[in-house]
Amino acid sequence: MLDIKFIRENAETLKKAITDKQLNPNIVDEVLRVDENRRDLMGQVQEVRSQINSHAEKLKGGKPSDSDIAIGRDLREKLKDLEPRLTQVEKAYFDLMYQVANPAADDVPFGKDDTGNKEVKKWGEIPKFDFKPKTHDEIMEDLDLLDTKRAVRIGGSRSFFTKNDAVLLEYAVLTYALKMMIFKGFTPMTVPWMVNDDAMWGTGYFPWGQQDHYQTQDGQSLIGTAEVSLTAYRKDEVLNEKDLPIKMVGISPCFRREVGTYGKDTKGIFRIHQFNKVEQVVYTVADEEITRKMHDEMLGYAEELLQALKLPYHV
Numbered sequence: 001m002l003d004i005k006f007i008r009e010n011a012e013t014l015k016k017a018i019t020d021k022q023l024n025p026n027i028v029d030e031v032l033r034v035d036e037n038r039r040d041l042m043g044q045v046q047e048v049r050s051q052i053n054s055h056a057e058k059l060k061g062g063k064p065s066d067s068d069i070a071i072g073r074d075l076r077e078k079l080k081d082l083e084p085r086l087t088q089v090e091k092a093y094f095d096l097m098y099q100v101a102n103p104a105a106d107d108v109p110f111g112k113d114d115t116g117n118k119e120v121k122k123w124g125e126i127p128k129f130d131f132k133p134k135t136h137d138e139i140m141e142d143l144d145l146l147d148t149k150r151a152v153r154i155g156g157s158r159s160f161f162t163k164n165d166a167v168l169l170e171y172a173v174l175t176y177a178l179k180m181m182i183f184k185g186f187t188p189m190t191v192p193w194m195v196n197d198d199a200m201w202g203t204g205y206f207p208w209g210q211q212d213h214y215q216t217q218d219g220q221s222l223i224g225t226a227e228v229s230l231t232a233y234r235k236d237e238v239l240n241e242k243d244l245p246i247k248m249v250g251i252s253p254c255f256r257r258e259v260g261t262y263g264k265d266t267k268g269i270f271r272i273h274q275f276n277k278v279e280q281v282v283y284t285v286a287d288e289e290i291t292r293k294m295h296d297e298m299l300g301y302a303e304e305l306l307q308a309l310k311l312p313y314h315v
Contacts, residue, residue, distance in 0.1 A: 001097050001202075004035055017103035020110045031096045038093050041086040048079045098201055105292065123303065124312030137268035140166060146269070158258065158272045170276065174251060177278040177305055181249035184301060186280060191229035191250045194220040199232035211259045226250030230281040245284040245294060252277065 007014060011032065015025035052075045059068055104110075109118045140146035145166035151159040162170060182188050200206040200221050205213070205228060214222040223229060230250045239246070254277050280301065284294050299315070306313045 002100055002102065004031075004097070007031060007100060008035075014100065014103060018101050020104070021101050022112070023101055027096060027099050031093070031100060034089060034093045034096055038086070038089045041082060041089055045079065045082050045086055048075055048082060051075055052079065098207060102204075105288070119314050122312070122314035123307060124310070126312050135268055148269075155273075159274075160269050160272065173309070174276055174278055176308075178249060178251055180305060180308075181278065181280055181301065184247075186247040186249035189226075189230065189233075189248050189250045191223070191226045191233075191252050193223055193229075193252060193255075195223055195228055195232065196220055199228055199235070202235060203228050203231045212257050214255050214257060222255035223252065224256045225254050225277065226252040226279040227281055230279065234283065239283060241285055245282050248281045250279045250281065252279070 002014075007028065011028050015028050018025045018027065052072070055068070055072055055075060059072075064072070109116060111117065134142070137146055137148065140162075141148075143165075145163055147161040147163060148159070151161045178188055194216065197206065197219065200209075200213070205224070209224075213224060216222070227250075229252070230248050233248070234246075253274060255274050256272075258271055258273060280298055282294055282298065284290055303313070303315070
C-alpha cells in the first residue's frame, strides 16, 4: 500500500502510472476525496472526545447541574453519531487504498498485452532438430515418468502424477536451487501454505487476484507462491535499517486456479494447478537505486541457476 502523503503529493504522476497499467486512474481522485472526508471526521471525533474529557474533568468532585448533565449527554450522542460514520469511511478508505497500483520504474515498457514485452537479453541456443521432436509430456509418458490420464480422473483438468526418476529429478533441482541460495546468504524457510486475508491484501495479491486463488471454508487462501508468506513474515513489525537487507528463500507447494486460461497450454504440465517452487524474497530500504540493485542481483541468481542447468532463456 502506498503512503497517502505520497498519493497526495504525486496524484498526477500516479494517474499516469495507473493508466499505463490499464487500470482506472479515477481511483486516485476517489481516494483523495475519501481521505479528505476521513480526516475531517477524525478531527471531529477527536474534538468531541476532548470536550467529553474536559467536561468530565470540570465536574470532578462536584454535583452536576441539569445543564451539565444535558451537555454531557449531548456530547456523548454526538460522538455516538460520529464514530460509526468514521468507521464506515475508514473502511471505504482502506478498500480504495489497496486498489492504488504502485508506479513502475521509469524504464519499464508498457503494452496492451504480452506483445508489448521487450527482450533485453537471452542466453543459450534452443536446440534445432532435423525431425519433429516429441513434446515433453510424450517423452515422459513413454519413459513412465508421467501419468495425466489417471490424474485427470482424480483431480480434474491440469492434474498430473510424476513417477520414478521424474520425482527424483524434481527434488534434486529444488534441493540444488535451495542450497545455491543458502550459499548466496539467504535464510532457508518452509512457510505456511494457507494464509489469512491480510497476508494476501498486504502483499498485493488481493483484491485483483482473488479469483485466481483457492479459498477455504475457514476464510484462508492457499498460496500461489511462498512470496506471500515470506513477505508477510515480519508484518506489523518495525525493522531497523541497519539490519537490512534481510534475505530469505522459501520452498513450498504453490496453488493456482488458472482462471481465465481456458484453452491455453492445455497439453503437458506447463499451466497447472499445483507445483513446487523455490522463491527468493528480500526486505530492503525503500530506495529505488538500492531496490533496483537488489532486483538485478536476484535476477542474476535466477540466471545463474538456469545456466548451471544449461537451459536457454530470455529476459
